[in-house]
Amino acid sequence: MGLIAYNGVDAAAFAANRHLGDDALGAWRGAILRYLDPRPGLRLLDLGCGTGSWTRAFREWWPGVEVVAVEPSAAMRERAVFEPVLAGDAASIPLADASVDAVWLSTVVHHIPDLAxxxxxxxxxxxxxxxxxxxxxxxxRPDGIGLFRYFPEAVAVLDRYPSVARVEEAFATAGFTTTDFAPVPQVTAPSLADLATGLRREAHTPLQLISDEAYAAGVARLRAAAETTHGPAVDALDLLVLA
Ligand SMILES: C[S@@+](CC[C@H](N)C(=O)[O-])C[C@H]1O[C@@H](n2cnc3c(N)ncnc32)[C@H](O)[C@@H]1O
Structure with missing residues (x-):
């Protein structure tokens, strides 16, 4: 069991609130293309695909690529915007040996109980x-992510996530080495006001795991900032590439 269960409530909030817009997807597309040649016939595994927004984007960007989606939560699979999604998890992937050419894990590693x-x-x-x-x-690494500015108590939750070094160490035990590591800035919302309006606590693990008081105080901070801060809300998540 990971940090949260991804039951029906979480899955509905995730589907409503965490699918990225075209700007953000475009930034990640550029970053991914530095490490992946999406040639026709390539088989790409989206592991822990959630409600499938990356799988759908990959399919739209690269029609010749075969995207295989795997997800452990039935509630997420039921709400997926892509079909089929196979039941499975990172320690039990329902695929044959050496049957995929690349693996994508988006905001999944902190849910994996045994990284090795x-x-x-x-x-x-x-x-x-x-x-x-x-x-x-x-x-x-909270600095690139806006929510941690408004919800500082959530930084303690982030510190329960694996560090870059911990992921690298776990993957090294299976023979992987690091190819690259870089933050990728993305436009998360057109404005802080949009971010505040659309925010769903259930869609964000760090916000679920702080107290109700800390959450309420953060929402008030975010709303106050939205009144004076204009322009897009930009976050930088990291891309760690191993091979
Ligand atoms: C924050 S969501 C990300 C979903 C999707 N990758 C995305 O970026 O939109 C985390 C996902 O990881 C899945 N997950 C949890 N434990 C997992 C595991 N051990 N192996 C693979 N996926 C897991 C959850 O069910 C959930 O769908």
Whole structure:
């Protein structure tokens, strides 16, 4: 069991609140293309695909690529905007040995209870030399992410996530080494006001795991900032690439 269960309430909030807009997707598309050649016939695994917004984007961007989506939560699978989504998790991927060319994990690694077991399973299904692209917030790196400014208590939750070094160590036990690591700025919302209006606590693990008082104080801070801060809300999550 990860940090949160992704039951029906979380899944509905995630589907409503966490699908990125075209600007943000475009920034990530550019970043991914530095490490992935989406040639026709390439098989790309979206592991922990959630409600499938990345799978859908990959399919739209690269029609010749075969995208395979795997997700452990039935509630997320039921709300997925992409079909089919296979039941499975990082330690038990329902695919044959060396059957995918690349693996994408977006905001998933902090939910994986045994990273070394996940790394071994990814090693098994991934063709030799294929990249593992990990999009995540990592312990010790709150600075690029706006929500942590308004909800400072959530930084303690982020510090329960794996650090970059911990992910690298776990993957090293399965023979992976780091290819690159870089923050990727994305437009999360057109404005802070939009961010405040659309915010759903259930869609964000760090906000679920702070007290109700801390959450209420953060919402008040965010709303106050939205009155004086204009322009897009930009966050930088990290991209860790291993092979
Ligand atoms: C924050 S959501 C991200 C969903 C999707 N990757 C995205 O970026 O839109 C985290 C997802 O990881 C899934 N998850 C939890 N534990 C997992 C595990 N052990 N292996 C794979 N996925 C897991 C959850 O069910 C949830 O759908």
């Amino acid at each position: 077991a996940a790394a071994r399973e990814i090693r098994r299904v991934l063709a030799p030399g294929g990249p593992v692209l990990i999009r995540s917030a990592f312990a010790g």
